[in-house]
Amino acid sequence: MSSRRTMLRCLLACTAALAITAGSARAQTPSVLQQIISRGTLRIAVLPSLPPYSKVTPSGDPEGYDIDIAKRLADALKVKPEFVVTDIPGRVTSLQTHKVDVTIADFTRNVERSMTIAFTDPYLVTTMRMLVLDGNKARAITDMGTGEGIKIAISRGGTAERAVPAALPKATITRFNTQADEMSALLSGQVDGMAEDDFYNTQAIKDRPGKLRQLDGSLARAEIAIGMPAGDADLHRVLNLFVEQFNASGDNATMFKKWFGFDQPAITAHF
Template sequence: MQLASTQPAAAQQTESALYDITKSGTLRVCQYPSYYSISYRNPKTGEIEGIDADLSKELAKELGVELEIVESSFGTFIADLQADKCEIGMFGVGATLKRAQAVAFSDPYLLTSIYAVGRKGGKIESWEDIDQEGNKVAVTLGSYIEPFMKSYLKNAEVVTVAPPATREGELMANRADVIMTDYPTAIKVTDEFDWAVTIEPNETLRLTPYSYVVRQGDQIWLNYVNLFVKTIKLDGRLKFFAEKNKLGPIVAP
């Protein structure tokens, strides 16, 4: 009688993005270039800045390969990964159960709640003011915040903003009364615009881990990415680049 193989799945895997990357000499990273503090294209320099701009360079350095940035978005990154446009998404992707049906997530490197950003002197001054008739609340298309706010808000209107348009632009143009976002964007917007003010919820709202994202079924590559996350936590690089980009308070343990 032939015994079933007892080898782990990773040991049986013969193809992996890890091998393709080292063979080609290039790491293709999907990034959304409009994500403040994470992967934001500086309009003055044209360079992408933020924690994942920094850490994608560190990952390429560890692999000994060149870095190629592939522009993506929260609405398209799953299709981009599945179409082999990139080997990994590195731009603060919220690890949700729904997304995990289509892609695989690394161990988390950031943890964030949901915050609101409004205008100083506007009609929304506290969290209780938000869910009122006539208010327009802007969210980004494809973000984990979009479906949550659509179920959370009972009276206010949820306005979905599709890239290249931004929630901040809708707020500035008075087409939205408030935007719903995460810690990175809230901090960056209030730093950059003196008219902006952060409004915190009364309790932790939809605490979400941010992880790196790869195609399903490639355990070898996922193991490597997880080891990278563990390594940068241990050697201090995660903390260093988080604090550099004002994200120190949300570093994942």
């Protein structure tokens, strides 16, 4: 009996020691926010070909609405922005692997993504819609029926992965890593349509007069937010406050109009 008690005491002591060691290790690991401040730079994942949200200029510098937001955030944190160009799937994985500190890239928050990363409140709300060539006979998404015999381009890992099959269950889905590749496929006739957000589509139509048209109807509602690694309460708190003040001050509305050319729609949801 005494040997069992001794073994039990040893087991409890070892468990306590492990708990203390683990707690000490966690305490010694600086938070993502602490790392940003200590490093003096904010590493931001951005997309290379999604104007007017973002694009890389011939000189190699990123520019656009999301880029200006990223610069404003870095300024608020009193650090320098460091841009890391990624593709659509990389918006999540670069946060999971801590390659970047935040993602600002027309990034829709949803429950599935929130299982592995975190999001701020939205700084923009839009809808996913269908972009087609101007000669397409369809006037609305519903004119495509179930999508049988139709090819649709979508972003790999994007919101359209679920939205398009839900609306057009028999459509052939062609996945691309960038919107530029989607657009090339649409313009060359490889696909019949591409599913992207309303604001991107509006700019694409403006940039290619007489070539493109957007169908009536929405595929999904999209709350655009800043993505960050999960589990850092301080970073989440600070970034959420930044977004709240950015929206409330009117600075967001001003920046949006600068890049999109029209007034920003309401961000608050009406259910």
